[in-house]
């Protein structure tokens with residue numbers, strides 16, 4: 001089975017039941033990203049390509065860990081040999097850290113506001129990175145908004161200042177203020193991600209009350225000349241109620257602006273718990289649309305050094321999958 005077809009099928013299910021040898025070191029327990037706060041997830045990989053699956057004993061997809069990371073994935077009666085990748089922080093090969101867990105906003109699809117609020121100290125972050133420095137290619141930072149947007153940005157900038165000189169590229173994804181792009185660029189951040197989240201303005205307003213889509217777009221447009229094409233990203237969630245045409249139009253708006261869309265299947269949680277994950281067929285058809293839009297705009301996600309386009313665990317990524 002071709003990887004992209006397998007991956008679309010795995011992402012449509014989104015989970016796996018893990019059996020076999022103990023898999024400590026291969027399980028990510030995350031406070032951000034799809035499945036935040038759940039039972040954890042694993043990264044199954046085959047021939048250098050990767051998918052992240054949330055652990056769920058009820059899943060129809062089985063992974064048998066044979067020990068030392070060697071694993072066999074069972075999908076629709078087929079046995080597919082691969083490996084479980086060791087996780088650094090949150091994902092393989094990166095220290096992807098959530099600076100502040102907890103948020104004053106309440107995006108409908110996000111479980112972060114329902115988790116215990118906690119901000120990592122800068123010393124704690126430095127120590128976490130020191131722990132994994134021999135097995136990472138990048139540092140990525142994200143954050144909820146604990147007090148207010150300006151204060152959160154100041155704190156994240158302080159974290160970046162302490163991490164500059166770490167010798168690996170740093171990627172940052174936070175909710176922006178007017179000067180976020182400039183300030184991150186001045187500190188030597190390599191890549192940024194500001195998320196449009198939903199395909200249309202109406203959906204965004206419903207899903208992300210209190211957030212400004214205009215501010216996100218303004219920051220994306222400011223970022224492209226600073227960080228360069230192929231180094232500015234934006235998550236677009238699929239499964240919030242958008243049509244394929246609306247998804248395509250949003251993908252094309254982003255690529256025309258020089259931004260790489262991260263086309264992300266919804267992980268139904270929080271107020272979107274009853275929503276349905278997009279099907280394999282829909283993911284494959286959007287993958288084709290996404291690939292074409294990137295190609296026409298001359299954008300290439302395989303150039304990404306940090307965050308989700310470098311990880312690829314949760315999404316179909318043209319140029320990598």
Ligand code: SF4
Pocket residue numbers: 032033034052090091096307308309311312313314315
């Ligand atoms: S794709 Fe992004 S959210 Fe998903 S595991 Fe990788 S870094 Fe985390």
